[in-house]
């Protein structure tokens with residue numbers, strides 16, 4: 085599969101680059117951004133952290149706002165940030181054009197409902213197609229970690245729980261921890277997966293964690309207690325309860341005074357990078 089480079093900039097002795105490519109999973113053109121740390125300049129292969137962004141984001145938000153490059157350069161970790169949905173003229177969007185469904189809101193699931201099933205196959209894209217592409221084209225190992233924010237925090241925990249053999253660790257900032265029981269998740273799962281709520285649980289981190297039978301991964305979650313989405317949308321306590329039930333090695337830290345923004349992410353992203361680097 086060929087890649088078109090869109091931008092390239094030197095940063096902290098490494099490189100930030102954006103690419104586009106034709107995706108077989110989403111059947112449209114997809115974009116992603118990659119940070120390659122300085123170690124790769126001499127051909128050294130490095131592990132990869134996959135970052136999944138939240139509602140309304142593209143591949144750019146994390147790279148521009150998280151302030152992750154200095155620590156990733158020091159630790160020798162590549163970071164890959166995909167877009168949050170398929171895009172293009174032929175890609176269906178929410179009828180009202182709302183921010184929490186459709187474009188910019190793929191929820192990292194494989195849609196089964198028309199017309200979204202045509203392109204909204206973000207689960208397959210993130211779990212298989214993108215890592216295959218990255219490992220074919222860049223100087224990286226097959227050691228992977230996964231992290232994300234909000235909708236992307238839901239994605240990172242859910243994907244790690246379902247594919248524990250593919251990752252060495254997982255983390256999240258302000259994840260939608262129990263999407264089947266919050267308005268954002270219910271709207272998205274109904275639209276992408278249909279009315280049968282039993283089909284939704286396969287994509288719900290708290291449900292997956294409760295009945296986790298796969299290898300358990302080290303998992304770190306940070307949540308601000310001044311987050312305006314905390315009680316209605318994020319529901320971190322459901323994840324804590326699930327971890328207790330299955331003895332899952334989850335560390336969930338309530339961070340006093342922090343909100344839902346990238347100011348919060350930028351405060352703790354270095355700790356998350358150091359956390360992941362311990363398990364590569």
Ligand SMILES: N[C@@H](CCC(=O)N[C@@H](CSC=O)C(=O)NCC(=O)O)C(=O)O
Nearest residue numbers: 138139140141145183233234235236346
């Ligand atoms: N527009 C919405 C909220 C949009 C929002 O806060 N998006 C977050 C992710 S929320 C969960 O997935 C985000 O990361 N925005 C991009 C950024 O760069 O900050 C509203 O007004 O409620």
